[in-house]
Amino acid sequence: MRTAEIRRRYLDFFAERGHTVVPSAPLPTPDPTLLFVNAGMVPFKPYLTGEAQAPWARATSVQKCVRTLDIEEVGRTTRHGSFFQMNGNFSFGDYFKQEAIAFAWELSTTPVAEGGYGLDPDRIWVTVHYTDDESRALWRRIAGLPDDRIVARGDEDNFWSMGVPGPCGPCSELYYDRGPAFGPEGGPAVDEDRYTEFWNLVFMQYERGEGTGKSGYPVLGELPRRNIDTGMGLERMATLLQGVDNLYETDETRPILDRAAQLAQVTYGAEATADVRLRVVADHVRTGLMLLADGTTPGNEGRGYVLRRILRRAVRAMRQLGCAEPVLVDLLAAARDCMAPSYPEVAETYERIADQAAGEEEAFRATLHQGTAVLDTAVAKTRAAGGRLPGAQAFLLHDTYGFPIDLTLEMAAEQGVEVDRDGFTALMREQRERARADARARKSGGTTDTTALRAVLDQHGLTDWRAWDTLTTDSRVLALLGPSGPVPVAREGEIVSVVLDRTPFYAESGGQAADAGLLSGTSVEAEVLDVQWPLPGLVVHKVRVTAGDLTAGDAVHAAVDPEWRLGARQAHSGTHVLHAALRQVLGPTALQSGSYNRPGHLRLDFPWRGALSSATRGEIEEAANQALRRDLPVDVRWMTLPEAKELGALALFDETYGDKVRVVEIGGEWSRELCGGTHVQHASQIGVLALTSESSVGSGMRRLEGAVGLEGVGYLARERDLAARVAEQLQAPRAELPDRVAGLLDRLKAADRENQRLRQQATIAQAAALAARAEDTGTALVVSTTAADGPEGARALAGAIRDALPSDRPGVVAVGAESGDKALVVTAVNKAARAAGHDAAVLVRRLLNGKGGGSPELAQGGGLPAEELPQTLNSVRPIIMLGQ
Structure with missing residues (x-):
């Protein structure tokens, strides 16, 4: 059974049993503690923890996931993969253990001809938590399993929590006996290669307190609403149903491995070291394809670095196999053909994916040349002085030259030099922690106490957010938060985070900057500096008190600066117009991968190899301003995500969408995007759009910046005045300026050459x-x-x-x-x-x-x-x- 069919059967089974089919969230996640979705439950985390009300009682999904913590083990074993898919079914206070166990057993054992997976019931084992007598009894009654195939295990294996205070509960895992060829008898406690786990049922029924480890915390009591979170590994099930030895031999991975072997002219299975490298290539190319398809671009930090490292490891593994020619585009095409049956977007956007990958591979080839020279010099100094290559030097190679640490380790070892791996790791950890701390502080509106934020949400509920409808509201202060938690009062000059019961302020999201404005009461005034969504549904305002004292419970008038909002609307709509103009001129592969707009200014990042010519930039600018001249209407519509996709609406890669989505159209199909920002009503209200710069922001990624409205007019006026001054100084008509300047440059170059000769x-x-x-x-x-x-x-x-x-x-x-x-x-x-x-x-x-x-x-x-x-x-x- 092909993997795409396993996926389809899973979703159909649970849809028929009242579950809403939720599309996979993009791999990049807005959660500041994660770079990528790394488990099937991550998109449902706010609903499972009670931070937000789930829009469905039951849901099912097949979630794309990436984990890279054990990336060094990929290929060395056949159990590790950096990309995987997790089939899940979820209950938010609806059904519990009995139904979850019955669903898992029914789908697993129902014959293939009747829509199930057809696993032999006599070869299925389950584990339960040693205290969970209820689950043991249910397995006996529902599945008829004998006691010797229901294995009791401890907290390490069969009790789940998120590692912080909140929901927790016992697990029950399903294992399949692959037979004596794969290991000894005795069940999963003896051998987990022979007895392969394929489904995990998590029963969230308790609340845990503070503590560490798997069991070093108190269980405080029962949750008011019990949840179900299950995960069935799609690759694991494909391995079982396709009768292959491991995940590298399934239909979504083996063709990539075979193509790599063909390009390298080696045979898989003939030599252990080559096999490891072929598995690395197969895994990393598939992972790279899915990350690129979801809008991640190679870079030197964060998500971009993870992708860069994965792609470069694949290229290096191919070079170690003796294939020095560019290979990524060829290998990604094999991965595309494997994954397109389940994810059509990888075929639809393949031209963009291939272009970005080719640019990254080309850059890595240059990196190998530059970085090798730097490494050789550092190694020579280390050998002369004795000792190990400093961790700071290895970090420099990684951070500046994109040199993977494993490449540094291997090349140094070849010259008899060890590397201070611990020092490198410490520097990497510091860099990651700084980035995550900055992201958390930014997202939480300046307070680092997320427990306090959750307490406000639990006590008062969701913020009544009215940014789409009004610029002013009469509001009440629900809470004041400092860097370490709640504060009783904020006095003149102090900066605090404020939660209101309702607000007209736009919180930064979707590339649009937060609103500016004022909170004013009978004896207090505060300037709004920033607005964020630290938790789903909770808006937090960072304010500076400019007069009086601000206290929880105060009645205040919240007012957005109307000029600020007008400028923000112009900039956000201008970003949509620029995106559409860009695609009109360059084609559909010039897809926005990031943007930021604030009053009067915008920037847009898009994948493209090489700088745009001045003529192309002019064509894009003209296409954008033609849209403003035609005064295209701006319309907002709500619809389901499948309806929006059918309509051709473009979605941002790092957003997670709910049941209904907001579609913003400018001129109908000319510009149609999913967007939660504020916009003008007609394109002409943008005023003018002037491109101010075009630059590189990484391998295969370009950035356009522009000015709109009065700022756009001001920019053009300054350009006009500059041209006038240059024309006056050169005593030449403006039309002749390019030729005059070119002549001056030629004379300067000639003078430089003569000076150099002398x-x-x-x-x-x-x-x-x-x-x-x-x-x-x-x-x-x-x-x-x-x-x-x-x-x-x-x-x-x-x-x-x-x-x-x-x-x-x-x-x-x-x-x-x-x-x-x-x-x-x-x-x-x-x-x-x-x-x-x-x-x-x-x-x-x-x-x-x-x-x-x-x-x-x-x-x-x-x-x-x-x-x-x-x-x-x-x-x-x-x-x-x-x-x-």
Whole structure:
């Protein structure tokens, strides 16, 4: 049974039993504690924890997931994969253990011809928590399982919690016996390769308190509403139903592996090391495809770095297999054909995916060249000094050059050098924690006490949010929160987070900046600095009290700055217009992957290889302003997500959508996007859209920035005035400015070339004179001097002197140069000196107490106090006389 069919049967089974089919959320998640969805329940987390009311009593989904914590194990074992799919059915206070157990048993054992999976009931084992007698009894009654196939296990295996205070409960897991060829008898407690877990039923019935580990916390009591969260591993079930050994041999992975083997001209199963690399390629290419399809783009931090690392590991594994040619586009095409039956969007957007992947692979090839040179230098210094390559150096290679740590480890090991892996890991952890802390603080409106936020939500319910309808509301202050939690009062000058019962303020989301405005009461006034959604349904305002005292319970008038909102509406609608114009000019692959807009200004990121020409930028700008001139209507409609997709509405990749979605149209199908932002009513209200810049923001990713409304007019006016001043200075009509400027540049380049020629002649003449006065130590001719024109002049002069010395005599040169209060030294030796055992790199380190490096023929070092330069140069001759 193909994986797509397993998926379809699962959703159909639960839909027929009253479950709402919820589409998979995108892999990027708005949860600041996660980069990607890593479990099937993540999109349902607010409903399971009680942070928000679920829109359905029952739901089912097949959720895409990515986990990379154990990425080093991918390929080394056949049980680890970075991308996987989790089939789930969920109950939010509706059914509980009896129905969940009955559903799992029925679907697993119903014959294939009748719509089930047809697993042999006599080969299914289950585990239960050792205290869960209720589940044990249900398995006996519903499934007829004997006691010896119902295994009791402890907290480590069969009790679930999220690791923080909140819901928890026992689990019951289903295992399938694959037979004696896969391991010994005795059930899952003996061998989990033979007895493969394929379904986990979580019974959320208790509330846990503070504590650590799997059992180091108190269970406080029963939940008021019990929930069901189940997960059936789609790849696990495909392995069982397709009769293959592991997930790499299923229909969604094996074709990628086979294509990699074909390109590398190796045979899978013939050699263990090659097999590991082929599995790495198969897994990472599939993961990369799904991340790219969901809008993640390669980068140096966060989600982008995870994707970059995955793609580069795949490329490197292919290079290790002997395939040095570009391979990603070819391999991704194989992955596309595997995944398109379940996810048609990977085929629909493949042109964009392939283009981004090709750009990343091309960049990595350059990275290998640059990073290898940096690593080789660092390794050479480490070998000379002894010890391990510092973790900071490995982190630099990762952070600056995109060098994966495993590549650094392997290449260093090949040269006999260990790497301080712990130091690298610590720096990586610090970077991640800083990023997550910033994200959490930003999202929570300035307070770090999420428990306090949840308490406000539990006590008062959802915020009455009216940003789409009005600019003012009469509101009541429900809570004041400082960085560490609730505060009783906020006095003049203090900054606090405020929760209101209702608000007209737009909270930052969908790329639109938060509103600005005021809260005012009978004796208090506060400036609204920021507005966020820290929890679903809860709006938090970051305010500065400008007069009086603000206290919980105060009645206030909340008013959005109307000029700010007008500018924000112009910018957000302008972003939609620019996106549509971009796709009109460049084609459908130029799909927005990120945006930000605030009053008067916008930016839009999109995948594209290479800079846009000025003519193309002009064409995009003209298409956008034509839409404004036609005064296209702006309409907002609500519909279901399937209806929106059928209509062709574009969705942002990092948003999670509910039962109904908001579709914003500008000119009907010309621009149709899912959006929760504020907009103008007609395109002409945007005023003008002026592109101000176009730049690169990473491999295969471009950024357009623009100004709209009065800011757009101001930008064009400044450009006009600048052109007028240049025309006046050059005494030329504006139409002739490009030719006049080009002529000036040509003359400047010619003058630079002439100056360079004269400097070279002067350097050669100076070098000849210095070479003629070289000191003869008996073993070598030595020249030490200073250069007047800085570091560049020192390098040029050292090389010129070396070339001017007699080629049949060993020649050693040292040239110093000052740069501020520091100095550097450049050393050079000729071929005869190298043959006599002299080394420029060794010499510069002798002169600078171990600092500096380079090649045996030319080296340099810096950091020397300027006043010590003469003494350092005077020491060259004694060093050479003593044999260096």
